Amino acid sequence: MEVETNQLVQTIHDAPERIVYVSAGAGTEALSNLLGVAGATRTLLEALVPYSKAAFDDFLGQPPAKYVTERTARLLAGRAFTRARWLDAAAHPVVGVACTATIITDRPKRGEHRAFIAVWQPDRLVEYGIHLNKGHRDRSGEENLVSRIILNGLAEAMAVANPLPLSLTEADRLVVNTYHFGEFARQLNRGELAYFGVTADGRIRHKNVNPQALLSGSFNPLHDGHLELLQVSAKLLGHPVAFEISAQNVDKPPIAPETVVDRMAQFAGRWPVYATNAPTYLEKARLFPNTVFVIGFDTAVRVLHPRYYQNSVTQRDAALSEIASQGCSFLVAGRQDENGVFRDGEQLKVPGTFTALFRPIPAEAFRKDISSTELRATGQRGSR
Secondary structure, three states: OOHHHHHHHHHHHHOOOEEEEEEEOOOHHHHHHHHHOOOHHHHEEEEEOOOOHHHHHHHHOOOOOOOOOHHHHHHHHHHHHHHHHHHOOOOOOEEEEEEEEEOOOOOOOOOOOEEEEEEEOOOOEEEEEEEOOOOOOOHHHHHHHHHHHHHHHHHHHOOOOOOOOOOOOOOOEEEEEEEOHHHHHHHHHOOOOOEEEEOOOOOEEOOOOOOOEEEEOOOOOOOHHHHHHHHHHHHHHOOOOEEEEEOOOOOOOOOOHHHHHHHHHHHOOOOOEEEEOOOOHHHHHHHOOOOEEEEEHHHHHHHHOHHHHOOOHHHHHHHHHHHHHOOOEEEEEOEEOOOOOEEOHHHOOOOHHHHHHEEEOOOOOOOOOOOHHHHHHOOOOOOO
16 A cells, blocks of 8 residues: 555544445445555444445445436435444444446446545535546556545545545546535525425535425434335325425424534435425425425324414414415324324314315324334434
């Protein structure tokens, strides 16, 4: 190992971050470097090399449209990141790093040689795309360059100085993009944004977005009940459902930007999630017209209670009328109350004028007696 590489890896090992490392097609030299310097157990939680399609698809949770693209690298890094969160019981800062590549093999390739690397942290995602000067290097040369980019990406994520030099030719093309979730959360906190979303592959969406359905909650933590409700709702509605976290809440203090990004991080590589400044469903309807809001029975009771409308039935009815006029509606899941009684949407006391606004999910389609409050109280973890 070169002295400069050894020194950089040693500095990486001395940083507090813990990582899950995933590489396919290239990047094994970087992994070897990480393992070859004393202290790897302080850095590496897990390393995977899903070379076969079956292994790749299994780790990703689905077959990608294409295996070597920026999007696929981001999805892999998101999965690595959520895996790192799950494995690190000591709650160190964690990083998911992934590489998907096609470089020289023992048979000629028609297309370009390229690699895409993504490094996912709670507050940001950085992607590196290297399009290689085909024919200029042998396999070890291409592997070395890709691995140097990976180590430099890790070093940047850990705020480590002295990155490795890259011997790039004029025909090599390195593109770097950063998706800064933390900055958008701060803008949301300052009231400069009404919302922003993070897709499963880490892209940020903050304007001209109208999700077809939203499942709102605090997700502290995200658990299997939320995930099963998402799947059941999507099946009943016939279209995708996204998650939504409100940084402002009717009954609770505002959520700090760092808490917003930490909770959004639970969805990395798996599902789209939005953060909004809309504490009420009337405000959500104004923000996202023609959206179905997936809610639990307890939330539906609050939506219908005059207490949340200055104790005015008239104001409540006006709000529900506006929600309907925005083309929005509610899909209501059953919930077990504090007395252990399961209550579903059929038991809601909905004023006759608004019956069509609330569609119940049958108990036989969904029932999951689990809550984030209970998990926190008993010290249990959420979904992985």
